[in-house]
Amino acid sequence: MEFIFSAEVKDVLARRGLKEDDVKAVVEYGESSKDKIVSGDRNLAKKEIGDITVYAEYGVNGGKATITTAYSHRMKVLGIVLDSEDTDWVYAKNGEKVRGGHTDLSFMGTTRSGPSLVEPKSGESWIEEYLAASALAAAEGLFEQKRA
Amino acid sequence: MGYEELFPKNDVDGWHANAAKRFASPFVDNPHDRIDVDPIMLSHAAVACGFTIRDFYEKPELGIHCVGYISEMYDLLPVTHWFFSLPWIRELGMTLEYKDTLPPVPTGPILSSPEEIEALEPISKEDLKKGTTLPMFYNLYDYVSEHLAHTLVPISYGFDLVGAPAELIGVEEFIMYTFTEPDLAHKLVDTFVETSIAGADGLSDKYGSAMLIVGSVLANNDIFADEQVEEFSANYMRKYVDQSFRRGAGPQVFYHLCGNHETSYKVFRDKLVWSPFTVMHVGYQGPKVFPGELLKEEFEDVATCLGSVDTKLMINPNPKAVYEQSKELLLATRDAKKGYILGNSCECPPYTIPGNLLAMTRAARDYGTYGTW
Numbered sequence: 001m002e003f004i005f006s007a008e009v010k011d012v013l014a015r016r017g018l019k020e021d022d023v024k025a026v027v028e029y030g031e032s033s034k035d036k037i038v039s040g041d042r043n044l045a046k047k048e049i050g051d052i053t054v055y056a057e058y059g060v061n062g063g064k065a066t067i068t069t070a071y072s073h074r075m076k077v078l079g080i081v082l083d084s085e086d087t088d089w090v091y092a093k094n095g096e097k098v099r100g101g102h103t104d105l106s107f108m109g110t111t112r113s114g115p116s117l118v119e120p121k122s123g124e125s126w127i128e129e130y131l132a133a134s135a136l137a138a139a140e141g142l143f144e145q146k147r148a
Numbered sequence: 149m150g151y152e153e154l155f156p157k158n159d160v161d162g163w164h165a166n167a168a169k170r171f172a173s174p175f176v177d178n179p180h181d182r183i184d185v186d187p188i189m190l191s192h193a194a195v196a197c198g199f200t201i202r203d204f205y206e207k208p209e210l211g212i213h214c215v216g217y218i219s220e221m222y223d224l225l226p227v228t229h230w231f232f233s234l235p236w237i238r239e240l241g242m243t244l245e246y247k248d249t250l251p252p253v254p255t256g257p258i259l260s261s262p263e264e265i266e267a268l269e270p271i272s273k274e275d276l277k278k279g280t281t282l283p284m285f286y287n288l289y290d291y292v293s294e295h296l297a298h299t300l301v302p303i304s305y306g307f308d309l310v311g312a313p314a315e316l317i318g319v320e321e322f323i324m325y326t327f328t329e330p331d332l333a334h335k336l337v338d339t340f341v342e343t344s345i346a347g348a349d350g351l352s353d354k355y356g357s358a359m360l361i362v363g364s365v366l367a368n369n370d371i372f373a374d375e376q377v378e379e380f381s382a383n384y385m386r387k388y389v390d391q392s393f394r395r396g397a398g399p400q401v402f403y404h405l406c407g408n409h410e411t412s413y414k415v416f417r418d419k420l421v422w423s424p425f426t427v428m429h430v431g432y433q434g435p436k437v438f439p440g441e442l443l444k445e446e447f448e449d450v451a452t453c454l455g456s457v458d459t460k461l462m463i464n465p466n467p468k469a470v471y472e473q474s475k476e477l478l479l480a481t482r483d484a485k486k487g488y489i490l491g492n493s494c495e496c497p498p499y500t501i502p503g504n505l506l507a508m509t510r511a512a513r514d515y516g517t518y519g520t521w
Contacts, residue, residue, distance in 0.1 A: 081450060082417070084418050084419070105424060109176075110175070110178075111177070112175070112423075112424035112425070112486060113422050113449070114423055115390070115393070131393060135393045135396075135399040135423055136399065136424075138356075138357045138399045139398075142399065143175075143176055143424075146175060146178075
């Protein structure tokens, strides 16, 4: 598979400390396992790499994957707590609608819930970029501070 | 002379360090000495330091310094807050008047026709920066950063998403509109919510994050049925937090369901956004304080629970009554899955009797220590 990273996306990766190879691994995993969610031509896949979960959002066309963004979080995704409303996303693995909801997240021995995309039948959850990049990142910092 | 010259420094290494560990404990599953007490301290802090209610609201830096200082005496939270319930409405055209015995109150409605409501537009972040509220909070948190840095939590207020826009046409008129002209009522609330989101955006721009405090105050069961509380309040609380998070605010959220939420408490769990640092507070169930058991049952999976000692008791010369109610709440709720904090059913009244605050912390020391419950 060929991968396309625009200059803007490379800049995002650099700011977030993500490696292109890791993002490629997420896309390859999502494509080979269908463990990804899809909305129109948008694909969102995730993979645990070391201590972090890396997400890649991308489009696929003729064997080429164009990465539109990538992000990560350190919290471990646990079980679904609430599912509230439909979204445009579909889980490619089972064809089920993905819903907006909440998932338990574990970090440094603490479990708290956070907003997420959820697919209740499989029990899978995904964290959206706006959360991973701001509120969850801040929460991870607060956990570290408060645990100190 | 700056206000900071009026106060000795907090005992940062002693009291504050311990209070900070206690404050963190419910959020990080790391039990410290006892359950925390947060009586929602506002202008009582000024009164307890010899100033007036008016001073508290008219001089925010003085007010917040009073909160930071007096929290040590009562052994309360290690963080400071300062607010009143009508942020952002000056930018929407209202005038607020300072009073000797009350928070600032609006001088009167400014909109009277459907056409005027239709023409209302949310205030952008850029315009808020040129207004009154956002610069006031910038000044406030800059002051805290300089003089009370150990207590700093930048907070943006969306409080009260229904009551504040109702003031634009008058509260009684607004309530009528929710029945007769619901689209106009929605237009008012949505405009205020969009403006509040821009405010949270502006605050998180400057400080990198912003705790959100949002309430359902006017929208309670004394006035509205559950369906209306959901339609006009819960849905917009969700929008406020969701959209503010998308602009970089959070991760802390404090939900304050003020007044009587006898049955309407049920509409919030599936609607609201629950971050890892969320506190849920419900004031009353009918005329009685909201039961600890019910608060725990409904919200312990998603938030830290804040209990409600009746504010009426706080001005009653009977510390034992405060102690007994605190004890009852602690026994019912202290083992909530995501932690518990003992609080008042609303703002700590300005003329709270100090012995009653001591009764709350005494009860927390007696019944809120972590053990085998």
